Amino acid sequence: MSAKKILTLKSRFEEIKKLNRFLKEFFKYHSLDTRNKLAIQLSLEEIFNNIVMYGYQGEKQHEIVFHFENKNNVVTISIEDDGISFNPLTRAGPEITTPLQDRQVGGLGIHLVRSQMDHLSYQRKNNKNILTIKKNVK
């Protein structure tokens, strides 16, 4: 079974609500289990919030486009934005083994995405960041 869907959000934090409504339908339609649902939703929230916060620094009228596909038990989602170039694959991970005293609060978003997805790829094309994430949902 394959199914493609597109969702377009404005670069405002409130738009996450539309993403959540969309995901609810998508998860139901494809009957994903709790673990996969959480992994996908959490990753998309982190990616979306980062784009709004850092990619556009509060500029609200930009568009972020999500392409969804579920094929042979692999959910593939690509996220396109025209914020400043940013490749999350090249970032060093956070210090998650430091003692509490010295541990920084924050810096977990990208790590959560990388840890929960089975595959990530990034390209900059036509002045856009295109991040593609894949999750094996069998």
Added chain:
Amino acid sequence: MSAKKILTLKSRFEEIKKLNRFLKEFFKYHSLDTRNKLAIQLSLEEIFNNIVMYGYQGEKQHEIVFHFENKNNVVTISIEDDGISFNPLTRAGPEITTPLQDRQVGGLGIHLVRSQMDHLSYQRKNNKNILTIKKNVK
């Protein structure tokens, strides 16, 4: 010549205005030059904003105490707060030599303090962060 002064601010970003008024007097009294004035003011602004933002995460009723002293042409300022423990001396510096494309926006505050001051020391005492900075103003 020696002179000690104490300034107490609440943990709110707006309080920086009081710091600036205080510094204006202090700089005038000790006739510091532009370079030293900027170094001290910038360092204190970065330290103060970080305490409010990260140390208290927006809690507004805490107090941050600044002790000023100018002795033998060394300005010594200690900053006391009871926010979460944080030792700025142990932090790695930001990547300031990366190409623009890969450079992160932000992460400059502590680096600015360390680069502009002649001496920094930190201790955690009585549940307080005590950061002491020194600037040679001869």
Added chain:
Amino acid sequence: MQISEEKVGSVLVISVSGRVEMFTSPRLKETILSHINKGEYHLLFDLSELDYISSPGLGVLLYTAKTLQDKKGKMILCSLKAHIHEVFKICGFEKVLPIYKTREEALKVFK
């Protein structure tokens, strides 16, 4: 997100249910900090009904843990759903925050 509190001996049990994300986490932070400011330094978070948590919520828990460590208090989590436990593991929270299976086990640790 719903928050409810219950005092068990010297321990304040804070139950957090539903979704903790960017829009709800500020309220969680305020609630927790108001308890700490009133002198509650022994906090047990019962997360049996927590369905979702993203980085702003994880930040609140880490900040609380740091605050309590500074005050020589104690913070423990219990009853996490499997998929939430997974998220905490990924973030390395197990290293800095004790996590127990049941509320009973967790309460014993404060004794």
Added chain:
Amino acid sequence: MQISEEKVGSVLVISVSGRVEMFTSPRLKETILSHINKGEYHLLFDLSELDYISSPGLGVLLYTAKTLQDKKGKMILCSLKAHIHEVFKICGFEKVLPIYKTREEALKVFK
């Protein structure tokens, strides 16, 4: 902080004077971005009257530089006071942002 703009050929010269810090930098960002959104991709910042800049302001300049690089535009700074230049050096801005002594020299680079 005061901002004033002047078009010189294809270049938009933005003069920023006074103090750029947490409270004033959002206005600087909005002004710059509104010009970029109108298609101004050649920006010269005349900083001859800039007295003070702290990290939120430095962040705005870095963000602008990244945005213009993405759009194949050009951003140049000129006429910095010595103590401001020092701050830019400390932040490694010289490596990513061309800095010229005078407006005339800087304008030539856009030709």
